[in-house]
Amino acid sequence: MEDIFGTKINASELTDQAISLVMTYAPKLVLAIITLIAGLWLINRFVGVLDKRLGKKDPTLNKFLCGLLSAVMKVMLLISVASMIGIATTSFIAVIGAAGLAIGLALQGSLANFAGGVLILIFKPFKVGDTIEAQGFLGAVAEIQILYTVVNTFDNRRIVIPNGSLSNATLVNVSIYEKRRCDMTFGIHYDDDIDKAKAILQRLFEEDERSLKEPAPRICVGSLGDNSVNLMFRPWVATDDLWPYYWDMQEKVKKAYDNEGITIPYPQRDVHVYKSE
Numbered sequence: 001m002e003d004i005f006g007t008k009i010n011a012s013e014l015t016d017q018a019i020s021l022v023m024t025y026a027p028k029l030v031l032a033i034i035t036l037i038a039g040l041w042l043i044n045r046f047v048g049v050l051d052k053r054l055g056k057k058d059p060t061l062n063k064f065l066c067g068l069l070s071a072v073m074k075v076m077l078l079i080s081v082a083s084m085i086g087i088a089t090t091s092f093i094a095v096i097g098a099a100g101l102a103i104g105l106a107l108q109g110s111l112a113n114f115a116g117g118v119l120i121l122i123f124k125p126f127k128v129g130d131t132i133e134a135q136g137f138l139g140a141v142a143e144i145q146i147l148y149t150v151v152n153t154f155d156n157r158r159i160v161i162p163n164g165s166l167s168n169a170t171l172v173n174v175s176i177y178e179k180r181r182c183d184m185t186f187g188i189h190y191d192d193d194i195d196k197a198k199a200i201l202q203r204l205f206e207e208d209e210r211s212l213k214e215p216a217p218r219i220c221v222g223s224l225g226d227n228s229v230n231l232m233f234r235p236w237v238a239t240d241d242l243w244p245y246y247w248d249m250q251e252k253v254k255k256a257y258d259n260e261g262i263t264i265p266y267p268q269r270d271v272h273v274y275k276s277e
Helices: 011-057 059-085 089-106 108-123 163-168 194-207 239-260
Strands: 131-134 137-144 148-153 158-162 179-181 184-188 218-224 229-234 236-238
Touching (some): 011 059, 108 137, 108 148, 108 158, 137 158, 148 163, 184 194, 236 239
Antiparallel strands (some): 137 148, 184 229, 218 229
């Protein structure tokens, strides 16, 4: 038997070589496939168990650590499977390193987000469950992932913010303290009794069970405006009660001032018309 170039081909030798190759590499290939499938199953199983247990103790670290461990273990599994087949691991690792360098240069932003995630976990400016204001959004932190932080806003929107932006920009952690000061300003007419208006605010403060006695509230004249005397009302409440307290107090003060004859002025302008002859 000859090929197209006229070289004699021994069919029996080719068959023997093929059988030899199959006998040599087939078991390794089958074993490598079984190892890959079993390894992926074990990694997913391990990460799943870690996710459940760590999620109860530290939900902030949970998603970040599980994602990182999963990626590292899968890379190690692929290297092991490659060595089982017969691929030189040194050259394989070199290829991975070169590819990693190229990918790193192309994904500098993602690497910055990864570094930002590490900084967030180390310095803990916020944790899962905290309410933060960052990048123009206000909401509760749902997840801190390897590259992104997921924030759920109070109007039911899901915001994904890069960790690099969070670690390098100013953010406000609204819920880090158990109590907060509720800042309000109420204007009264210049002809009204200031002491009476302040006494009404003090009474409303004492009647509301959510008001904290310590620190004591601050009620004073904040400024003399163009149309009103502006009273500053600064009570302290639990962080969770801040906005409900604020909204309720706006209504209570308006009704109380109306009942007590205290006027809340609004901007107005007198227009005088002169008739020329």
